Amino acid sequence: MKEAQNGLTNRQSLILRTVVESYIENGEPVGSKFLCECGRFTCSSATIRNEMAELEALGYLEQPHTSSGRVPTELGYRFYVDSLLESYNSTASDVERIKSALKEKRAELDQILTQASRLASSLTNYTGLAVRPGQGHGAFCRYEAICLSSRSLLLVMINPDGSAKTRNLRTDVDITKEDADTLARTLNSCIVGLSASEVTLPLMMRMEEMCAPASHLVSMAVKCIYETAIEKNDGDVRIDGVNRLLEYPEYSDTESIAGLLGLGDSKNALLDLVKESEELGGEAGDDVKILIGSENRLDALGSSALVFKTVKRGGRVVGAVGVIGPRRMKYQNVISMVDSLANGINELIGDDMLLPTADTERNNGNE
Amino acid sequence: MKEAQNGLTNRQSLILRTVVESYIENGEPVGSKFLCECGRFTCSSATIRNEMAELEALGYLEQPHTSSGRVPTELGYRFYVDSLLESYNSTASDVERIKSALKEKRAELDQILTQASRLASSLTNYTGLAVRPGQGHGAFCRYEAICLSSRSLLLVMINPDGSAKTRNLRTDVDITKEDADTLARTLNSCIVGLSASEVTLPLMMRMEEMCAPASHLVSMAVKCIYETAIEKNDGDVRIDGVNRLLEYPEYSDTESIAGLLGLGDSKNALLDLVKESEELGGEAGDDVKILIGSENRLDALGSSALVFKTVKRGGRVVGAVGVIGPRRMKYQNVISMVDSLANGINELIGDDMLLPTADTERNNGNE
DNA sequence: ATTAGCACTTGGGTAATGCGAGTGCTAAAA
DNA sequence: TTTTAGCACTCGCATTACCCAAGTGCTAAT
Numbered sequence: 001m002k003e004a005q006n007g008l009t010n011r012q013s014l015i016l017r018t019v020v021e022s023y024i025e026n027g028e029p030v031g032s033k034f035l036c037e038c039g040r041f042t043c044s045s046a047t048i049r050n051e052m053a054e055l056e057a058l059g060y061l062e063q064p065h066t067s068s069g070r071v072p073t074e075l076g077y078r079f080y081v082d083s084l085l086e087s088y089n090s091t092a093s094d095v096e097r098i099k100s101a102l103k104e105k106r107a108e109l110d111q112i113l114t115q116a117s118r119l120a121s122s123l124t125n126y127t128g129l130a131v132r133p134g135q136g137h138g139a140f141c142r143y144e145a146i147c148l149s150s151r152s153l154l155l156v157m158i159n160p161d162g163s164a165k166t167r168n169l170r171t172d173v174d175i176t177k178e179d180a181d182t183l184a185r186t187l188n189s190c191i192v193g194l195s196a197s198e199v200t201l202p203l204m205m206r207m208e209e210m211c212a213p214a215s216h217l218v219s220m221a222v223k224c225i226y227e228t229a230i231e232k233n234d235g236d237v238r239i240d241g242v243n244r245l246l247e248y249p250e251y252s253d254t255e256s257i258a259g260l261l262g263l264g265d266s267k268n269a270l271l272d273l274v275k276e277s278e279e280l281g282g283e284a285g286d287d288v289k290i291l292i293g294s295e296n297r298l299d300a301l302g303s304s305a306l307v308f309k310t311v312k313r314g315g316r317v318v319g320a321v322g323v324i325g326p327r328r329m330k331y332q333n334v335i336s337m338v339d340s341l342a343n344g345i346n347e348l349i350g351d352d353m354l355l356p357t358a359d360t361e362r363n364n365g366n367e
Numbered sequence: 368m369k370e371a372q373n374g375l376t377n378r379q380s381l382i383l384r385t386v387v388e389s390y391i392e393n394g395e396p397v398g399s400k401f402l403c404e405c406g407r408f409t410c411s412s413a414t415i416r417n418e419m420a421e422l423e424a425l426g427y428l429e430q431p432h433t434s435s436g437r438v439p440t441e442l443g444y445r446f447y448v449d450s451l452l453e454s455y456n457s458t459a460s461d462v463e464r465i466k467s468a469l470k471e472k473r474a475e476l477d478q479i480l481t482q483a484s485r486l487a488s489s490l491t492n493y494t495g496l497a498v499r500p501g502q503g504h505g506a507f508c509r510y511e512a513i514c515l516s517s518r519s520l521l522l523v524m525i526n527p528d529g530s531a532k533t534r535n536l537r538t539d540v541d542i543t544k545e546d547a548d549t550l551a552r553t554l555n556s557c558i559v560g561l562s563a564s565e566v567t568l569p570l571m572m573r574m575e576e577m578c579a580p581a582s583h584l585v586s587m588a589v590k591c592i593y594e595t596a597i598e599k600n601d602g603d604v605r606i607d608g609v610n611r612l613l614e615y616p617e618y619s620d621t622e623s624i625a626g627l628l629g630l631g632d633s634k635n636a637l638l639d640l641v642k643e644s645e646e647l648g649g650e651a652g653d654d655v656k657i658l659i660g661s662e663n664r665l666d667a668l669g670s671s672a673l674v675f676k677t678v679k680r681g682g683r684v685v686g687a688v689g690v691i692g693p694r695r696m697k698y699q700n701v702i703s704m705v706d707s708l709a710n711g712i713n714e715l716i717g718d719d720m721l722l723p724t725a726d727t728e729r730n731n732g733n734e
Numbered sequence: 735a736t737t738a739g740c741a742c743t744t745g746g747g748t749a750a751t752g753c754g755a756g757t758g759c760t761a762a763a764a
Numbered sequence: 765t766t767t768t769a770g771c772a773c774t775c776g777c778a779t780t781a782c783c784c785a786a787g788t789g790c791t792a793a794t
Contacts, residue, residue, distance in 0.1 A: 031787050044737050049788065067744050067787050108534070146511050146523065154531055156513065156523060164521055166531040167475070243628035246621050254613050257624060261610035398756050411768050416757065434756050434775050 006079070008058075013083075014040060015051050016060055020072045020080040024328040027249055029069030074293040074327070077305070081290050081331055094123065095340045102344045108163050109318060109349060113311075114238050116321045116341055121241030123341075124334050126325030127260065128240040129308060131267075131274050133317065134233040135159070139195065139225065143187040145180035153180050155221055157228055161313065165232070167224050171216065179214035183221060186210045196226045237267035239324075250303060250326045259300030260324070269298050274320045278310055286310075288335050288342075293327055303327065307334045309342035313349050321345065373446070375425075380450075381407060382418050383427055387439045387447040391695040394616055396436030441660040441694070444672070448657050448698050461490065462707045469711045475530050476685060476716060480678075481605050483688045483708055488608030490708075491701050493692030494627065495607040496675060498634075498641050500684065501600040502526070506562065506592065510554040512547035520547050522588055524595055528680065532599070534591050538583065546581035550588060553577045563593040604634035606691075617670060617693045626667030627691070636665050641687045645677055653677075655706050660694055672696045676709035680716050688712065 008016070018040055022030045032052060036045040052070055055061045060076040063069070072080070101119050102112070113130035121128030144156040151171055158164045186207050191199060199222060207222075208215035242260050245251045251260075263270065273296055277289050291306040301324065308322025321341050323334050375383065385407055389397045399419060403412040419437055422428045427443040430436070439447070468486050469479070480497035488495030511523040518538055525531045553574050558566060566589060574589075575582035609627050612618045618627075630637065640663055644656050658673040668691065675689025688708050690701050 029787090033787075043735095045787095046737055046739095047735085050736090053789080063788085065744060066789095067742085067785095069787065142515075144511075144513050144523075146525070148509075148525065148529055152529055154523070154525060154529065156511075156521070156531075156533065158513070158515065158521060162515055162519055162521065162535045164523075164533040164535075166523065166533060168529040168531075243625045246625045246628075252621060254619060254624075257621075258610045258613045261613075396756090400756075412756095413768055413770095414766085417767090420758075430757085432775060433758095434754095434773085436756070 006083075008055075011041075011043075012051055012055055015048060016055055016072075016076060017080060017083070019052075019061060019070055020076060020328075023071055024330060027328060029064055029071050031069035034069070072328075074295065077292045077327055078295075081292070084331060084335075094337055095344075097123070098337075098340050098344045102341075102348055109161075110236070112345060112348065113236075113319050113321065114240075116345055117238040117240040120321055120323050120338065120341055121244060123337050124323050124325070124330075125244050126323045126329065126334065127242050127245050128238075129270075129306070129322045129324055130238040130240075130319065131270055131308075131321075132236045132319045133271050133275060134235040135318075139191075139193070139229045140165075141192060143184050143192075143221075143225070145184040145187075145221075147175065147177045147180040150174045153183075153217075155224060157225060159232075161318075165228050167228060169217065169220050169224060171220070173216070175214050175217065179211070179217065182211050183214065183217050186218065187221060187225070191222065191225070196229070199226075235267065235271045237264060237270050239264055245325065248326050250328075256303060260304075263298075263300055263324075266298065266300070273298070273306075274308070274310065274317075278317050288339050289322075290331070290335070305329045305331075307331070307338050309338050311342050311345045311349070313346075318349075319345075373450075375422075378408075378410075379418055379422055382415060383422055383439075383443060384447060384450070386419075386428060386437055387443060387695075390438055391697060394695060396431055396438050398436035401436070439695075441662065444659045444694060445662075448659070451698060451702075461704055462711075464490070465704075465707050465711050469708075469715055476528075477603070479712060479715065480603075480686050480688065481607075483712060484605040484607040487688055487690050487705065487708055488611060490704050491690050491692070491697075492611050493690045493696065493701065494609050494612050495605075496637075496673070496687075496689045496691055497605040497607075498637055498675075498687045498689075499603045500638050500642060500686070501602040502685075506558075506560070506596045507532075508559060510551050510559075510588075510592070512551040512554075512588075514542065514544045514547040517541045520550075520584075522591060524592060526599075528685075532595050534595060536584065536587050536591060538587070540583070542581050542584065546578070546584065549578050550581065550584050553585065554588060554592070558589065558592070563596070566593075602634065602638045604631060604637050606631055612692065615693050617695075623670060627671075630665075630667055630691075633665065633667070640665065640673075641675070641677065641684075645684055655702050655709075656689075657698070657702070670694060672698075674698070674701045674705050676705050678709055678712045678716070680713075685716075686712075 006013070015035060018035055018038065019030050022034070022038075032045040032048040035041060035048050036043070041048065052061060055076075056063070056070065059073060060079060061070040062073050064071060098119065102115070109132065113132055117128040117130035119128065120126075120130070140157040141160045142158040144158070146154040146156065148154050148168070151174060153169050153171075153175060155167045155169055156164055157166070190203060190207050190210075204218065204222070208218045211218050239260075242257070245260065246257070251257055273291075277291070288307060288309045291301075293305065294302055296306055303326070304324050305327045306322060306324055307329070308320050310317045311319040311321060322338055323329075325334070373380070382402065385402060385405065386397050389401070389405075399412040399415040402408060402415050403410070408415065419428060422443075423430070423437065426440060427446060428437040429440050431438055465486065469482070476499065480499055484495040484497035486495065487493075487497070507524040508527045509525040511525070513521040513523065515521050515535070518541060520536050520538075520542060522534045522536055523531055524533070557570060557574050557577075571585065571589070575585045578585050606627075609624070612627065613624070618624055640658075644658070655674060655676045658668075660672065661669055663673055670693070671691055672694045673689060673691055674696070675687050677684045678686040678688060689705055690696075692701070
């Protein structure tokens, strides 16, 4: 009895693999006769039946009903995937398509992720997923104020990574370009790096003093800043191409679809999932992660599989892209695709160093 | 035979209304016996049968099969909705909820619409819809460049309505704050108001000359500007809460869901729909629009109804919000809700005058 | 250890059946 | 002329019975 390292004989191993692959391909339970005739085995169907019985006892296979072929269990898929993981690699053509599709979007991370989710879906014909976790507690690292008209100004809030948010502030009294400059200077010198709870009344009063005569701008601006920061910290989840799953029989019932569609609402759970699987990190932390069935605790994904990889910038996790599909997913393609996609994004966003806060910069040049 | 103005007797009219309302409520074909016993009529079921037969001949009702009750046709719904339209008004509590939910989001139009779509869905328990058409051909009306570090700057592109987009530009050679200012000045004086095809090689060369020694920034910036402008002009469609429709039996089949999910892809068609129903304008142009079944030509919505209202700023249509649901939709609630929602947004975004282009402003103050 | 043969299980598809709801029509009543 | 009661008829739908195919487990022979 030749044993492989996993406690399975070579033949059992091969049977398991073949069952998984056939089931992934056809979606139908596979029986001993089919296996026997597929050419990979020299023994008879009876022998295979015996082996399958054992694989079932070991928890790798199960039958939907007595008298139907076998279907892989979660454990079965897990075995298959693990033995596969060592040796995936992307096809050159896919890598090319991904690169060219991404290159067009030399935009902010948010947009890149949206695009990535769409891409993941269209390349695999499953559902695409992109996640951006909240960007730490840190607020912005610098502010600018641009005078748009006599009664409105544009507040530019700049993140350490160079991206920015803008908001329009309208006032009831006229403001000048000098007011705007003063406001920006005040914000930069007083609240950069502070969380909302650190902004105290005395501080506010000092800022308003600094900004006189346009002191009314201060509270508007600060409120606006923390509203925006909260939004930013909220994280985000993009799901694309749920409709592609409709053509797989495992999603023909309404409930499973409802679950997937509701996924956008439970974005916190998804964010946790990514964060958590990141922590188990170590060397494997950079790999493509695969969660099959109940391995994740989102019951909406209970009958699905999730393949994803984190996107990093400068060592920090800034997002993740992946694919949601049926448990019988074409793992080889999907794994390599997700890998390429994440790598492509990593490459695109580079690992630029972070920006300094405004203080240092401002001191030379503006005044 | 008392005739109302529509060519229906009063009794026929009442029967039609009752059928529609009952079908909306229960989703089941309604028969003569049920009507007879509902209390609204003094005649017998046989009489009602005769009337219903006539209503069917006139095209207001139909039977799914011989020997089932009647169901309203598109025309039937249309009759019902039209006779209803004069007299809808929002419940005070709904208006309150909408206002308070919107007030929290004093953000850009894009975000407001996203929020509106979500709100529409949750308030009606149908699918929410928000549409933002492309913002004309016009590019931006002003640019600013903020120096972030020695090798990156933030390009701020400002729309006439005061909103702005930002993009990060990275270079291989060092740049100074003066370079950034020069770039902004050049952009503002040369390409404000120009469409991409109007940017000629000679113009580019002149701009690069003006920007020396940082002339390499010019082409990056211009490219970036037109990429962003294209994106902006593309319009956008938000669809939220498709899963809510799953609980209605008319969407229990996979195809109808697939159609709705695919709706995001065919955003152009939706944009057209809004634009077009706007054009028939006149006085009715400001009303809530209702498209039932094939009244719109999106076959994905063939078995659905669409209720929406445009959102305007300063007379121009800048978006639309609405609801997608089954044809047997609770029109009274939905109409009033959509109306309130659109009004709320209109109020929120105000009709601020548009900004002037940068030239005038720049001449006093900066230099 | 492998194989052939056989009885057994079971899901799914198909045809037959009965039921119920609702209609259309006709003839009588108002 | 309008309304009503009565009745035969039509279908959709659920239930039942039934058969078939696929696949298994087990036993006995190789």
